[in-house]
Amino acid sequence: xxxxxxxxxxxxxxxxxIRVTLIMSFWSxxxxxxxxxxxxxxxxxxxxxxxxxxxxxxRTLMGAPPVVIGLLAYMxxxxxGPFGSLRWVFTIKGMVFAxxxxxxxxxxxxxxxxxxxxxxxxRAFARTMGADRTQTGRLLxxxxxxxxxxxxxxxxxxxxxxxxxxFLVGGNIKNNTxxxxxxxxxxxxxxxxxxxxxxxxxxxIMAFAVxxxxxxxxxxxxxxxxx
Amino acid sequence: xxxxxxxxxxxxxxxxxxxxxxxxxSAAETAPxxxxxxxxxxxxxxxxxxxxxxxxxxxxxxxxxxxxxxTTTSTDNTGLLDYLQPLFLxxxxxxxxWTAVGTGDAIQKGKDGEVDVVLVHSKAKEEExxxxxxGVERFQVMYNDFIIIGPKDGPIEKTEDxxxxxxxxxxxxxxxxxxxxxxxxxxxxxGIWDKLGIADYESNPNYISAGAGMGDTINMxxxxxxxxxxxxxxxxxxxxxxPDMEIVCEGDANLLNQYGVIAVNPEKYPDVNxxxxxxxxxxxxxxxxxxxxxxxxxxEYGEPLFFPNAEQx
Amino acid sequence: xxxxNLEKQMGDFHLxxxxxxxxxxxxxxxxxxxxxxxxxxxxLITGILTPDGGTIDYEGLTFxxxxxxxxxxxxxxxxxxxxxxYPLKIRGIRPDEEEADQWLSRCGLLDKKKQYARSLxxxxxxxxxxxxxxxxxxxxxxxxxxxxxxxxxxxxxFEQLILEQQRKRPxxxxxxxxxxxxxxxxxxxxxxxxxxxxxxxxxxxxxxxxPSHPAIRNFLSKTEVSFRGD
Numbered sequence: 001x002x003x004x005x006x007x008x009x010x011x012x013x014x015x016x017x018i019r020v021t022l023i024m025s026f027w028s029x030x031x032x033x034x035x036x037x038x039x040x041x042x043x044x045x046x047x048x049x050x051x052x053x054x055x056x057x058x059r060t061l062m063g064a065p066p067v068v069i070g071l072l073a074y075m076x077x078x079x080x081g082p083f084g085s086l087r088w089v090f091t092i093k094g095m096v097f098a099x100x101x102x103x104x105x106x107x108x109x110x111x112x113x114x115x116x117x118x119x120x121x122x123r124a125f126a127r128t129m130g131a132d133r134t135q136t137g138r139l140l141x142x143x144x145x146x147x148x149x150x151x152x153x154x155x156x157x158x159x160x161x162x163x164x165x166x167f168l169v170g171g172n173i174k175n176n177t178x179x180x181x182x183x184x185x186x187x188x189x190x191x192x193x194x195x196x197x198x199x200x201x202x203x204x205i206m207a208f209a210v211x212x213x214x215x216x217x218x219x220x221x222x223x224x225x226x227x
Numbered sequence: 228x229x230x231x232x233x234x235x236x237x238x239x240x241x242x243x244x245x246x247x248x249x250x251x252x253s254a255a256e257t258a259p260x261x262x263x264x265x266x267x268x269x270x271x272x273x274x275x276x277x278x279x280x281x282x283x284x285x286x287x288x289x290x291x292x293x294x295x296x297x298t299t300t301s302t303d304n305t306g307l308l309d310y311l312q313p314l315f316l317x318x319x320x321x322x323x324x325w326t327a328v329g330t331g332d333a334i335q336k337g338k339d340g341e342v343d344v345v346l347v348h349s350k351a352k353e354e355e356x357x358x359x360x361x362g363v364e365r366f367q368v369m370y371n372d373f374i375i376i377g378p379k380d381g382p383i384e385k386t387e388d389x390x391x392x393x394x395x396x397x398x399x400x401x402x403x404x405x406x407x408x409x410x411x412x413x414x415x416x417x418g419i420w421d422k423l424g425i426a427d428y429e430s431n432p433n434y435i436s437a438g439a440g441m442g443d444t445i446n447m448x449x450x451x452x453x454x455x456x457x458x459x460x461x462x463x464x465x466x467x468x469x470p471d472m473e474i475v476c477e478g479d480a481n482l483l484n485q486y487g488v489i490a491v492n493p494e495k496y497p498d499v500n501x502x503x504x505x506x507x508x509x510x511x512x513x514x515x516x517x518x519x520x521x522x523x524x525x526x527e528y529g530e531p532l533f534f535p536n537a538e539q540x
Numbered sequence: 541x542x543x544x545n546l547e548k549q550m551g552d553f554h555l556x557x558x559x560x561x562x563x564x565x566x567x568x569x570x571x572x573x574x575x576x577x578x579x580x581x582x583x584l585i586t587g588i589l590t591p592d593g594g595t596i597d598y599e600g601l602t603f604x605x606x607x608x609x610x611x612x613x614x615x616x617x618x619x620x621x622x623x624x625x626y627p628l629k630i631r632g633i634r635p636d637e638e639e640a641d642q643w644l645s646r647c648g649l650l651d652k653k654k655q656y657a658r659s660l661x662x663x664x665x666x667x668x669x670x671x672x673x674x675x676x677x678x679x680x681x682x683x684x685x686x687x688x689x690x691x692x693x694x695x696x697x698f699e700q701l702i703l704e705q706q707r708k709r710p711x712x713x714x715x716x717x718x719x720x721x722x723x724x725x726x727x728x729x730x731x732x733x734x735x736x737x738x739x740x741x742x743x744x745x746x747x748x749x750x751p752s753h754p755a756i757r758n759f760l761s762k763t764e765v766s767f768r769g770d
Contacts, residue, residue: 079340079496089341090295090326124588125614130604130676131630143617171326174309186327190304191442191465 012192014199016175017183021203024092024166024179025159028099032159033152035100036107040151041140043108044115058112061105066158070165073098077169090171095179098165103155110151114144153214160207294503296325297336298346299411301441302486303327305460305532307523314519315510321503330411337361337489340496344504346488348411353487362489363501366508369520369533370485373415375476376445376462376469377454389479390423392454400431402453406444407436411484416456419481445469458484460532463524486533512537541585541601541680541712545594548584555580555736557594562729564599565710567702569717569727569744573759576733578716582608582682585714604631605679613669615657620649620668623657627676643671647697663690670698674705683715695719699726720748720763732756 043054075081077088077097088094122143126136141148163181170177172186180203187196302308303325312323326333326342330349337345338361345362347353348370356362375392377383383395396403406413420428428434433453437444441461448455449469462474476482488511490504510516517535524532543560555577562568570578583589585596586608607627616623624643625635644650647667652660657668673681683698690698702713703726717723723730723744730747732740732755739753740746751757 090324121614124583127588127603128586128606128608128673129627129630130607135630146617171328173324173326176324189300189440189443191440191446191468193446 012183012186012195013174013178014180014183017178017180017199018202018206020092020177021160021179021181021206024095024099025156027092027096028103028159029152029156031096032100032103032155033107036104036151036155037111037148039104040108040111041115041119043112044119055112058105058109062109064102064105065164066102066162067164067168069102070098070168073101073165074168089169090173090177092170092177095166095170095177098169099159099162102162102165103158106158107151107155110154111144111148114147114151115140118144149214153211156210157207160203292320292500292503293322293324294344294500294507295342296323296344296346296507297333297342298325298327299330299333299348300327301410301412301458301461302346302348304441305458305464305524307460307520307533310523311511311516311519314516315507319503319506319510321506323507329409330414331409337491340491340499342491343500344488344490344507346486348484348486349414350485350487352414353489356489361492361495363492365487365489366512366537368486368488368511368537369517369535370483371459371533372477373412373456373482373484374459374462374474375454375456376448376472377475378452378471379473381452381454381475383454383475385474386476387478389419389476389481392476393419393423393425393428396454397425397428397431400433402433402435402448402451403431404435404437404444404448404451404453404455406441406456407438408440412441412456412458415482415484422481445472448472460524463528463530463532485536512539514539541599542597543594544597546581546584546591546596547593548580548589548591550580550589553577553580553736555584557581557736557738560731560738560741562712562714564712565706566728567706567713567715567726568729568731569715569723570731570733571717571720571723571747571759572733573762575735577736578733579684580736581733582684582714582716585680586682601679606682607673607676607678607680608682608684609666609669609673611666611685612662613665613672615660615665615668618657619654620644620657620660621653623668624672624675627672631676633676640675643675646701647671663694666690667694667697670701674701677709678711680712680714683713683717685716685718695722702726718763720760724748732759734759 043051043058073094074089076083077086077094078084079089086093088097119140122140123136126139131139160179161181163179163185166177166179167182167185170179170182172178172182178186180199184196184199184203187193187199296308298308304327308323308325315321315323325346326336328336330347330352333345333347334349334352334356336342337356338359340361345353345356346368353362353365357365375383375389382399382401383392386392395401405416420426429436435447435451435453437447439447441457442465444455445457445461445465446469449472452471454475459477466472488508490501490508491499493499493501511520517537520533520535521531524530541562541564543557543562546555546557546560548555553575557577570581572578580589584591586606587603616626621640621644624640628635641650641653644653647664647670649660649664649668652664657665660668670683683702699722702715705711706713715723715727727744729741730744731738732747732751732753734755739755740751747756748760751760
């Protein structure tokens with residue numbers, strides 16, 4: 001099996017790139033989701049001076065080019081940078097760091113948008129049901145479950161498809177910090193287009209598999225809603 | 228509301244804790260591969276994980292340290308490092324890892340202390356690197372040469388004179404695809420324009436600055452039926468894909484591409500793996516390895532990709 | 541429950557109730573034209589909104605004793621049954637499935653017990669919201685326009701439920717409605733609001749039959765239902 005891969009993909013290190021992609025995207029998505037959901041809900045709940053500006057900044061960050069964030073992350077993590085002592089350059093940790101910077105605003109923005117539309121009604125309802133703070137919090141998460149799932153899955157999608165930032169921070173080191181996307185980029189740079197597409201298809205199949213899994217766990221309760 | 232999040236996070240983190248060990252190095256990846264298979268999208272992982280396991284035990288990682296190198300994409304593309312890496316590991320127990328970027332970026336990484344050793348092919352930049360104090364000493368390792376490739380039966384006749392070729396490109400406004408990415412190859416090209424005193428080579432409407440890697444640039448050249456400057460190694464590896472192109476110019480003294488290896492100065496960055504860097508430099512300059520370098524590619528392409536020329540002491 | 545000097549600003553609208561008496565165990569009706577502050581007041585009572593000024597003396601009631609139903613009720617993304625027993629779960633009360641079934645069959649919802657609640661028709665949703673409000677034995681129920689778009693049979697059903705409840709164990713009701721027939725039928729007290737103020741409170745006869753305030757007369761003249769007889 002390995003021979004087959006090696007033959008076709010040459011020395012780009014495909015199997016390891018799959019492993020690296022999985023590890024990195026798992027951690028990026030997890031951390032960014034926890035942060036993003038928390039911040040998104042917090043943002044909806046609290047009013048403070050400068051809230052409009054904060055929301056606007058969040059929106060902007062959602063669309064920020066990942067390669068720019070990646071460069072920023074690299075400069076933060078390099079030895080001369082403020083977090084240089086972490087030695088996260090050329091490591092998966094560093095790549096996760098960069099990706100968290102990219103994905104958290106996305107999850108936060110999506111959760112915030114949805115919360116703005118639905119959280120007040122849920123809170124009012126919780127009140128009339130006599131729920132206390134904790135119960136209200138749990139209710140919010142439960143009732144917004146589908147949208148939260150959607151935000152998380154979107155975050156995951158961004159994570160595995162990202163190439164600029166992970167390239168800059170990770171260094172695309174074969175077997176170590178080369179992801180599927182940077183491997184595709186390497187293949188392309190070497191002129192191996194067909195191999196690149198093939199790997200791209202593998203990547204998309206993986207993304208599809210995760211979507212299917214997410215759907216399976218997310219119990220489909222939606223009947224036809226009566227409007 | 229944080230409680231629910233934290234509960235989920237911790238449950239999954241507990242399951243995935245093992246996989247983090249894979250992040251910090253290349254040692255012992257069998258367990259993480261398995262855990263991953265169990266928790267992530269189950270289906271397609273198991274196959275990959277099993278193959279991974281087999282591969283890992285094969286390589287038996289007992290690395291005595293890691294040597295981090297910055298080098299160029301064209302060096303990486305030749306496959307020489309992939310060939311040397313396991314040999315180096317076996318002989319010294321040191322795991323050579325490298326990041327392949329542009330020449331400028333590679334040198335900068337050396338100056339920033341992000342890597343332990345630098346292997347590039349841009350003498351001027353290498354010497355400046357040493358002079359700046361961030362590089363210890365420059366050792367020449369090997370050279371290959373650049374060539375001009377272009378369409379068979381194209382307007383340029385085969386020649387050894389690079390300057391005449393460049394002049395013809397300018398005069399006849401021929402299609403010329405440049406790397407355009409400040410790489411060693413690109414610098415070689417601009418150096419020749421400089422030498423010829425042609426400052427406005429970009430005014431040629433058919434001059435294309437690709438901003439791309441070598442393989443990509445060759446592809447573009449073929450598409451456009453033009454000419455480009457490439458290193459022989461990449462051309463040998465790719466020429467089967469481009470039956471319409473051939474070598475149009477080779478052998479000029481200007482076209483030599485000298486590789487140098489430099490250790491990053493531990494006085495500036497005490498935590499660089501200087502010992503491993505020196506081991507590597509000694510190793511790659513040793514007569515045995517030099518011989519291997521000189522034989523690299525012969526079997527596959529019929530001619531060597533490199534000409535070893537380390538100074539023997 | 542006594543309300544004193546309650547004030548709330550909502551955009552352009554300003555609510556100011558100088559004094560309102562909501563006696564225990566009676567059915568109170570809040571009437572007035574749209575935008576008079578009925579819904580704002582009910583939100584203040586349930587604690588969804590906090591007042592800018594003034595006080596509500598709950599006389600010992602807590603938020604767990606108070607509940608509200610509305611015209612477009614919020615339903616959980618879950619089955620009818622789960623929605624119904626939710627207030628019990630909040631209070632840590634083990635749901636008695638038999639009792640729950642009784643409530644459901646009373647409304648004709650028993651066969652839809654396992655159905656996704658949000659797929660119910662709006663009338664059914666209102667009924668569900670109503671019994672959900674009663675299942676945990678509240679002390680104060682606010683019925684906010686819930687009956688407005690209901691068919692006559694369902695309206696009848698709700699009124700029966702309210703009256704039954706009052707016979708068995710009287711609790712305090714605040715019903716907000718435009719339907720004066722309904723108000724007259726079940727309310728012990730009527731409170732008339734206009735433009736954020738309570739203009740009058742008293743028995744239905746006092747307020748609706750022999751209104752002293754010109755605004756109330758004006759309001760009544762606009763409604764079709766004559767208030768003499770039925």
